[in-house]
Amino acid sequence: MSAHISQQFNAELDNVRNQVMTMGGLVETHVQDACTALEDGNVQLAERIVEEDFKVNALEVAIDEQCINIIARRQPTAGDLRLVMMIVKTITDLERIGDEAEKVAKMALALEKAEGEDNKQQYIEIRHLGDHVAKMLHDALDAFARMDVEAAIKAAAEDEKIDQEYDAITRQLITRMMEDPRSIQRGLNVLWAARALERIGDHAKNISEYVIYLVKGKDVRHVTFEQMKKEALESR
Amino acid sequence: MSAHISQQFNAELDNVRNQVMTMGGLVETHVQDACTALEDGNVQLAERIVEEDFKVNALEVAIDEQCINIIARRQPTAGDLRLVMMIVKTITDLERIGDEAEKVAKMALALEKAEGEDNKQQYIEIRHLGDHVAKMLHDALDAFARMDVEAAIKAAAEDEKIDQEYDAITRQLITRMMEDPRSIQRGLNVLWAARALERIGDHAKNISEYVIYLVKGKDVRHVTFEQMKKEALESR
Numbered sequence: 001m002s003a004h005i006s007q008q009f010n011a012e013l014d015n016v017r018n019q020v021m022t023m024g025g026l027v028e029t030h031v032q033d034a035c036t037a038l039e040d041g042n043v044q045l046a047e048r049i050v051e052e053d054f055k056v057n058a059l060e061v062a063i064d065e066q067c068i069n070i071i072a073r074r075q076p077t078a079g080d081l082r083l084v085m086m087i088v089k090t091i092t093d094l095e096r097i098g099d100e101a102e103k104v105a106k107m108a109l110a111l112e113k114a115e116g117e118d119n120k121q122q123y124i125e126i127r128h129l130g131d132h133v134a135k136m137l138h139d140a141l142d143a144f145a146r147m148d149v150e151a152a153i154k155a156a157a158e159d160e161k162i163d164q165e166y167d168a169i170t171r172q173l174i175t176r177m178m179e180d181p182r183s184i185q186r187g188l189n190v191l192w193a194a195r196a197l198e199r200i201g202d203h204a205k206n207i208s209e210y211v212i213y214l215v216k217g218k219d220v221r222h223v224t225f226e227q228m229k230k231e232a233l234e235s236r
Numbered sequence: 237m238s239a240h241i242s243q244q245f246n247a248e249l250d251n252v253r254n255q256v257m258t259m260g261g262l263v264e265t266h267v268q269d270a271c272t273a274l275e276d277g278n279v280q281l282a283e284r285i286v287e288e289d290f291k292v293n294a295l296e297v298a299i300d301e302q303c304i305n306i307i308a309r310r311q312p313t314a315g316d317l318r319l320v321m322m323i324v325k326t327i328t329d330l331e332r333i334g335d336e337a338e339k340v341a342k343m344a345l346a347l348e349k350a351e352g353e354d355n356k357q358q359y360i361e362i363r364h365l366g367d368h369v370a371k372m373l374h375d376a377l378d379a380f381a382r383m384d385v386e387a388a389i390k391a392a393a394e395d396e397k398i399d400q401e402y403d404a405i406t407r408q409l410i411t412r413m414m415e416d417p418r419s420i421q422r423g424l425n426v427l428w429a430a431r432a433l434e435r436i437g438d439h440a441k442n443i444s445e446y447v448i449y450l451v452k453g454k455d456v457r458h459v460t461f462e463q464m465k466k467e468a469l470e471s472r
Contacts, residue, residue: 081304
């Protein structure tokens with residue numbers, strides 16, 4: 001490849017990576033805002049997320065198209081090709097995180113409608129889970145931006161803690177529902193929201209694993225976290 | 237491209253497509269068996285699905301690797317490149333369908349432990365939803381195998397009906413839980429299983445949409461079904 005073409009290729013790749021970061025930033029905002037909307041019963045904020053989800057989808061389609069064009073025109077070699085393929089996978093997960101944030105926003109709208117003043121303390125649980133998930137997503141995107149394996153491992157490790165937090169919330173909500181069957185419908189709405197947040201954790205873990213996979217050149221997607229950590233850290 | 241190389245390329249593509257069908261067949265069996273395990277309380281069947289999920293994961297990794305190799309070595313042109321990219325996306329959805337089937341199998345194990353003889357009629361609901369989802373997945377894979385746009389549209393259209401069925405099951409289960417708070421934990425398990433089936437419908441819809449996208453060359457992933465149907469059927 002001549003220096004000129006190589007320069008163009010790098011510029012195109014940088015452009016795509018920047019767009020992924022834009023998409024990641026938008027999705028991150030949606031996750032945070034959806035949690036805030038749920039905590040504060042902020043209907044306007046929730047509605048804006050639902051309205052804006054098309055932007056996330058449009059970014060996915062645009063980036064996808066650019067990746068295919070880059071591969072077709074530039075015919076990148078193994079390493080660069082893997083980067084482009086990894087970007088295609090990352091934006092699929094980002095798009096689905098956007099969908100989950102939209103679900104949380106819709107739950108905020110549903111809960112606001114059905115809401116009295118009782119059970120406020122359950123929202124604090126969701127807030128903690130929401131903050132945790134938003135932080136994990138932020139760290140995963142940061143690891144992507146810097147292609148930082150150790151940051152990616154740290155981000156991926158949070159998923160287990162998030163699952164435990166989610167289980168604790170589930171147990172508490174079930175106890176409440178058993179004490180007061182009238183709270184069942186509302187309790188289920190909170191559970192769906194918690195489950196959406198837990199799923200966002202899964203997608204953030206996927207993104208972290210793509211970073212590790214790309215940098216380390218090993219497929220770490222279907223091994224346990226302990227194995228992943230071992231593989232990623234060996235040969236340092 | 238010389239005729240010889242082109243022949244090799246086609247043989248490699250056929251090989252990858254056959255492996256996707258193998259993966260699809262395995263995942264389809266897991267979905268059906270997970271539903272049977274749930275209906276009949278068949279612990280052995282449920283355990284086998286949980287044990288076998290690694291096969292689904294291994295197929296995803298192997299097919300993914302082959303796709304990257306094909307792109308790197310054969311540098312396919314636009315149409316063939318899109319086919320390879322579409323296969324990479326399809327196997328991601330198949331792998332996640334496998335995960336959801338594993339969840340249903342785990343629910344079957346959990347329900348079997350907690351089970352008495354009551355509430356048997358709820359399983360009939362799950363059975364119907366399970367059969368519906370398995371049929372939709374089968375049709376989506378069939379549309380993939382034949383690259384048949386109209387079959388893909390028909391398969392994708394089932395997702396809305398599956399969502400409605402899922403909503404009906406949710407309402408019935410909530411009514412039961414309100415009548416008998418002791419059934420809450422069990423009711424939630426059934427709900428998680430129903431939700432996993434509903435998600436399998438989402439993934440089957442994704443696969444159908446990739447077929448339409450590939451054949452029609454338009455991005456129909458983020459339009460409504462009505463628009464999709466219109467776009468896919470126009471210019472026939």
